[in-house]
Amino acid sequence: SRLHAEISSDQGIFIITDLDSANGTFVDGERVTRAELRDGSVVQLGSRVTFRFSVVQEDEQRALSSLQNLGHHDPLTGVYNRRHLEQHLAAELAFAERHESSISVILLDLDHFKRVNDEHGHLAGDLVLERVAELVTSQIRTEDMLARYGGEEFIIVLRETPVAGAEILAERIRRVVASATIVVSTEQALTVTLSAGCASLACSAGADVEELIQ
Numbered sequence: 001s002r003l004h005a006e007i008s009s010d011q012g013i014f015i016i017t018d019l020d021s022a023n024g025t026f027v028d029g030e031r032v033t034r035a036e037l038r039d040g041s042v043v044q045l046g047s048r049v050t051f052r053f054s055v056v057q058e059d060e061q062r063a064l065s066s067l068q069n070l071g072h073h074d075p076l077t078g079v080y081n082r083r084h085l086e087q088h089l090a091a092e093l094a095f096a097e098r099h100e101s102s103i104s105v106i107l108l109d110l111d112h113f114k115r116v117n118d119e120h121g122h123l124a125g126d127l128v129l130e131r132v133a134e135l136v137t138s139q140i141r142t143e144d145m146l147a148r149y150g151g152e153e154f155i156i157v158l159r160e161t162p163v164a165g166a167e168i169l170a171e172r173i174r175r176v177v178a179s180a181t182i183v184v185s186t187e188q189a190l191t192v193t194l195s196a197g198c199a200s201l202a203c204s205a206g207a208d209v210e211e212l213i214q
């Protein structure tokens with residue numbers, strides 16, 4: 001509810017300063033008004049907040065961010081992965097029910113995708129998946145979420161959107177993908193199509209993630 005302490009840096013030295021807090025700032029168990037922080041210092045703010053101060057180099061931070069990104073994203077297409085989708089959708093469903101708002105999902109499935117892999121190779125199949133993910137991303141809003149659900153399946157989560165709105169978007173995406181030429185090599189380009197299904201919370205009140213996707 002108020003400012004408790006602040007951390008500042010000067011030429012690589014980090015200083016924590018207590019801002020006249022009522023219940024104190026502690027570094028490694030000792031109450032301080034001003035103290036230097038070292039890598040690994042344990043900082044306690046009052047009786048409830050404790051954290052370990054750590055100095056991380058820029059290249060280490062990039063590596064950590066990359067690992068975190070891999071935890072939530074599909075490494076091939078760059079969209080969210082299934083695990084993150086299920087967590088996100090569960091939270092969105094709870095929000096929609098609590099506020100009595102709309103939420104819809106669109107399940108996209110590339111048609112005859114096995115034929116692409118069999119006739120043109122898995123590298124071509126990977127390029128198709130990447131390009132389709134880009135095309136779908138270009139058609140959705142910032143607040144919508146796209147995730148890879150399975151091998152050639154994608155899901156879009158649409159906040160505050162009734163099923164009729166999801167149907168309109170699904171049809172637009174179907175046309176965009178069908179009309180796109182996907183270059184898979186210097187000598188070859190493919191066209192693919194997809195099928196889409198739509199559902200909303202209104203279709204099944206109280207549905208969980210599995211029921212809505214089903």
